[in-house]
Amino acid sequence: MKKLLFGVIALGMLAACNTTEETANLTEDTNARTATASRKSCPSEEIRAELLKNDAKARARFAAIEAGTEKFIQAKKLGRVLADGTVEIPVVVNLLYRTTAENLSDARIAEQIAVLNKDFGATNSDVNKIPAEFASVAAGDTKVRFRLVKTVRKSTTVRSWKTNDAMKKASTKGIDATDPTQYFNIWVVGDMGSILGYATFPESAGQWNDGVVLASKYTGVTGATAPYNLGRTATHEVGHYLNLRHIWGDATCGNDFVADTPTQTSSNGGSPTYPLYNTCGGVQRSVMFMNYMDYVYDSAMYMFSAGQRDRMQAVVAAGGARAGLRNL
Numbered sequence: 416m417k418k419l420l421f422g423v424i425a426l427g428m429l430a431a432c433n434t435t436e437e438t439a440n441l442t443e444d445t446n447a448r449t450a451t452a453s454r455k456s457c458p459s460e461e462i463r464a465e466l467l468k469n470d471a472k473a474r475a476r477f478a479a480i481e482a483g484t485e486k487f488i489q490a491k492k493l494g495r496v497l498a499d500g501t502v503e504i505p506v507v508v509n510l511l512y513r514t515t516a517e518n519l520s521d522a523r524i525a526e527q528i529a530v531l532n533k534d535f536g537a538t539n540s541d542v543n544k545i546p547a548e549f550a551s552v553a554a555g556d557t558k559v560r561f562r563l564v565k566t567v568r569k570s571t572t573v574r575s576w577k578t579n580d581a582m583k584k585a586s587t588k589g590i591d592a593t594d595p596t597q598y599f600n601i602w603v604v605g606d607m608g609s610i611l612g613y614a615t616f617p618e619s620a621g622q623w624n625d626g627v628v629l630a631s632k633y634t635g636v637t638g639a640t641a642p643y644n645l646g647r648t649a650t651h652e653v654g655h656y657l658n659l660r661h662i663w664g665d666a667t668c669g670n671d672f673v674a675d676t677p678t679q680t681s682s683n684g685g686s687p688t689y690p691l692y693n694t695c696g697g698v699q700r701s702v703m704f705m706n707y708m709d710y711v712y713d714s715a716m717y718m719f720s721a722g723q724r725d726r727m728q729a730v731v732a733a734g735g736a737r738a739g740l741r742n743l
C-alpha cells in the first residue's frame with residue numbers, strides 16, 4: 416500500500432480518501448471556536464481534493480509532480496544526489512491583525528522561523544526522543560532552510576477568517592502574495608476558529624494563493640497557545656507545502672506515498688504513549704505518531720522520516736515544482 420501510485424490511480428485514491436472518515440472530521444462551522452482546538456481541523460487535503468475535482472489543469476500538475484518525484488527518488492538511489500546542498504527558502508510573512516495580541520512581534524516571527532530551521536535541520540531539542548525503532552529512518556537534516564525576507568503587516572476589522580483564501584488578496588481584505596514563484600508566503604491571521612492552519616501543495620506552486628496560513632495564537636512559541644505552542648503548526652503546514660501528505664494518508668490505513676512511514680489506521684491526537692500499535696491489512700505495526708505530519712500535540716511530534724525528506728527535496732530540487740524558490 417505504500418508504493419507510489421500515479422495518474423488515474425493516484426487521483427482515484429484521492430477521491431476515495433475524500434469520501435472516507437476524514438470528511439466526518441471536518442469542522443462544520445469554521446467560525447465555531449472550540450475549547451480544545453485539534454489538528455484534526457487541518458483541512459488541507461480536503462481543500463486540495465476539491466481543487467483537483469474541479470480543475471483539470473491542477474490534476475495534470477499533480478500527476479506531473481508525482482512522476483517527477485518518483486524520477487528524483489530513482490536518481491537519488493542511483494547516486495545522483497543533490498549536488499548543490501541545502502536550499503534556503505526566502506519567506507515573506509503577511510500578518511493580518513485586529514487586536515494587539517494578534518499583531519505578533521518581530522521577535523515572535525523570528526522565533527517561528529527558527530523553529531522551522533531546527534525542525535527541518537533535525538537540531539530540535541527533542542530530536543533525541545525519536546524511538547530507537549525509528550532512528551534508522553529518521554530524516555536527519557532535510558537540507559531545507561528558511562530565511563525571513565520581510566514581514567508585511569496590515570490592520571483589519573476582520574474577526575474570523577475561513578479557508579476560502581480571502582486573506583491572500585487585498586481585494587478581499589487580505590494581503591496579496593509577494594511573487595509566489597520565488598517566495599514562500601505565509602499568512603498569519605488572527606483567528607480561524609478551530610482551524611490551526613492550512614497549506615497549498617506543490618501543484619499550486621506560483622499561483623496567487625500559494626503558501627501557508629497560520630492562526631496567530633499557534634504561531635511562534637513565546638505567548639502561543641498550548642498545546643500547540645511550539646511552532647509546529649508551521650512545521651506541519653510547510654510539510655504539505657513541500658508535498659508531504661498526512662502520515663495516515665487521509666484514509667483508513669491510507670497511503671502517504673512514503674515507504675518508510677508505517678501504515679496507520681488514522682490520525683493520532685494528544686500525546687500518545689510509545690509504542691502504539693495499529694493493525695492494517697492484518698499486519699500489526701508500531702506507528703510513527705511522533706511524525707510532524709500526524710495530528711499530535713506540538714510536544715509529541717519531533718521527526719520527519721527519510722522518505723519524507725526525499726519528497727521535500729524533490730520539490731525544491733533544480734527542475735522541481737518549487738525550483739523557483741532557489742532563485743534568490
Ligand SMILES: [Zn+2]
Nearest residue numbers: 457459651661
Ligand atoms: Zn495537515
